[in-house]
Amino acid sequence: MFRIAMIAATAAALAAPAMAQDADDRFDGPFIGGQLGWQLDRQTLTVDGARASNSPSGLSYGGQLGYDARVGGKGVIGFEGSLTGRTGSTSFDDFDLRQGRTFTATARMGYLITDSSLVYARGGWANARFVVNADGETAAQNRQGFTIGAGYERYVADNISARIEYNYSDFGSDNLSAVLDADSRLSFTRHALTAGVNVRF
Numbered sequence: 490m491f492r493i494a495m496i497a498a499t500a501a502a503l504a505a506p507a508m509a510q511d512a513d514d515r516f517d518g519p520f521i522g523g524q525l526g527w528q529l530d531r532q533t534l535t536v537d538g539a540r541a542s543n544s545p546s547g548l549s550y551g552g553q554l555g556y557d558a559r560v561g562g563k564g565v566i567g568f569e570g571s572l573t574g575r576t577g578s579t580s581f582d583d584f585d586l587r588q589g590r591t592f593t594a595t596a597r598m599g600y601l602i603t604d605s606s607l608v609y610a611r612g613g614w615a616n617a618r619f620v621v622n623a624d625g626e627t628a629a630q631n632r633q634g635f636t637i638g639a640g641y642e643r644y645v646a647d648n649i650s651a652r653i654e655y656n657y658s659d660f661g662s663d664n665l666s667a668v669l670d671a672d673s674r675l676s677f678t679r680h681a682l683t684a685g686v687n688v689r690f
Contacts, residue, residue, distance in 0.1 A: 512604035512605070513559070515604060515605060515644055515689075516557045516559060516565045516567075516599070516601070516607055516642075516650075516689075517557060517558060517559040517565075518556065518557065518689060518690055519554070519555070519556045519689070519690050520554065520555055520556070520557065520650075520687040520688060520689045520690065521552070521553070521554040521687065521688055522552065522553055522554075522685055522686050522687035522688060523550075523551070523552045523553075523685060523686060524549075524550070524551055524552065524553060524571070524573070524654075524683045524684065524685035524686075525548070525549070525550050525683065525684060525685075526548075526549050526681060526682050526683030526684055527546060527547075527548070527549065527681070527682050527683075528546060528547060528548075528549035528575045528588075528679065528680070528681040528682075528683075529544055529545070529546040529679065529680045529681070530544070530545060530546075530547075530575070530579065530588050530677070530678075530679050531543070531544040531677075531678045531679070531680075532544075532579055532586060532675055532676065532677055533675070533676045534665075534673065534674075534675050535673060535674045535675075535676075536671050536672070536673040537671055537672050537673070538672075543579050543580075545577055545578070545579045546577070547575045547576040547577030547588075548575065548576045548577075549573055549574070549575045549576075549681055549683060550573065550574055550575075551571055551572050551573030551574060551591075552571065552572060552573075553569050553570065553571035553572075553685065553687075554569070554570060554571075555567055555568055555569030555570060556568060563600055563601045564598070564599070564600060564601075565597075565598070565599040565600070565601065565607055565609065566596070566597070566598050566599075567596070567597050567599075568594070568595065568596050568597070569593075569594075569595050569597065569611070570592070570593065570594050570595075571591075571592070571593045571595075572590060572591070572592055573590065573591045573593075574589070574590050574591070575588045575591075584621050584622060584623035584624075585621070585622045585623075586619060586620070586621050586622075586675075587619070587620045587622070588617070588618075588619060589617070589618030589619060589620060589629075590617075590618050591615060591616065591617040591618070591658075592615070592616045592617075593613060593614065593615045593616075593636055594613050594614045595611045595612060595613030595614070595636065596611065596612065596613055597609045597610065597611035597612075598610055598611075599642075605643055605644035606641070606642070606643045606644075607641070607642045607643070608639075608640075608641050609639065609640055609641075609642065610637075610638070610639045611636075611637070611638050611639070611640070611654075611656075612635070612636065612637040612638070613635070613636060614633070614634075614635060614636075615633075615634045615635060615636040615658050615660070616631055616632070616633055616634070617631070617632050617634065617658070617660055617677070617679075618630070618631050618632075619632060619660075619677065621665070630663065632660040632661065632663070632677060633660070633661070634658055634659050634660035634661060634677070635658065635659055636656050636657065636658040636659075636679075637656065637657055637658075638654055638655050638656030638657065638681075639654070639655060640652050640653060640654030640655065641653055641654075642687075648688060648689045648690070649686065649687070649688055649689070650686070650687045650689060651684070651685070651686050651687075652684070652685050652686075652687070653682075653683070653684050653685075654682070654683050654684075654685065655680075655681070655682050656679075656680075656681045656683075657678070657679065657680055657681075658678065658679040658681070659677070659678050659679075660677035660678070660679070661676065661677065662674050662675060662676035662677070663675050663676075663677075
């Protein structure tokens, strides 16, 4: 029995460095993945001083790729690019608005609460496409803005992590006087709650 115990203890001692090394490699390197969730786009229209808001929501979907690096033992910094879309559209009295694709390029900073669990905040640039249809006339534009958010990510397998994340985006406002034949502006903001899975290399 003592011999068996010594063999087991020796095996555990030899395995420990390898296990520690595996933990050190987590959230350190490139990744690629997909995401799915809920997105609410709020548009506020001001026409000749009168304001109206609409907040439709829909299914968001897309993918992301990026790179993380471990810093200071428990810290993680990284960058990510994503491409997403959304179902549905917004109907105002005088026109319809459809949300198209969105590109983002963000940086993130996180802290490891365990060897396999990360809490983080992110922020950066966003570019969203919106299509306005009024009286059969269509006007499309790509709007520049910013996005900020926070999330939680955890390893669920050796090279696979899952996450949940909230993001807020602001795409400024646009002058629609030429489309609506009135002094009008339309502002764009967004809330999104998504779940994602990443394959890590």
